[in-house]
Amino acid sequence: TFSRSQESAADADALRTLARMYGHVAGADEVFKLLQKESARGIGNLPAILRSHPLDQDRIDAIARTAATNGWALHGPTLPLPEEIRRLAEKPGN
Numbered sequence: 378t379f380s381r382s383q384e385s386a387a388d389a390d391a392l393r394t395l396a397r398m399y400g401h402v403a404g405a406d407e408v409f410k411l412l413q414k415e416s417a418r419g420i421g422n423l424p425a426i427l428r429s430h431p432l433d434q435d436r437i438d439a440i441a442r443t444a445a446t447n448g449w450a451l452h453g454p455t456l457p458l459p460e461e462i463r464r465l466a467e468k469p470g471n
Contacts, residue, residue: 388436392443401453406440 395402444451 396449401450403453404455406437
């Protein structure tokens with residue numbers, strides 16, 4: 378298990394990585410929006426690895442605040458998930 382501060386630190390690290398790699402953080406909130414949508418349909422719709430992931434609006438809002446604070450663009454070209462990650466989500470038991 379992870380504490381709330383650990384989750385926040387991980388989110389901040391991920392945003393910094395996205396900003397450095399792509400020059401923007403477009404799409405960073407989309408994963409949380411998608412997970413919220415799927416969770417609302419029923420927890421069984423999520424892969425096991427994501428079922429305990431905190432899904433709250435605060436994390437989505439924090440992305441926008443962090444981007445604004447650091448001057449990171451919220452829009453820019455996005456890329457599809459790498460095939461290796463897509464395959465992980467399709468494995469039985471996930």
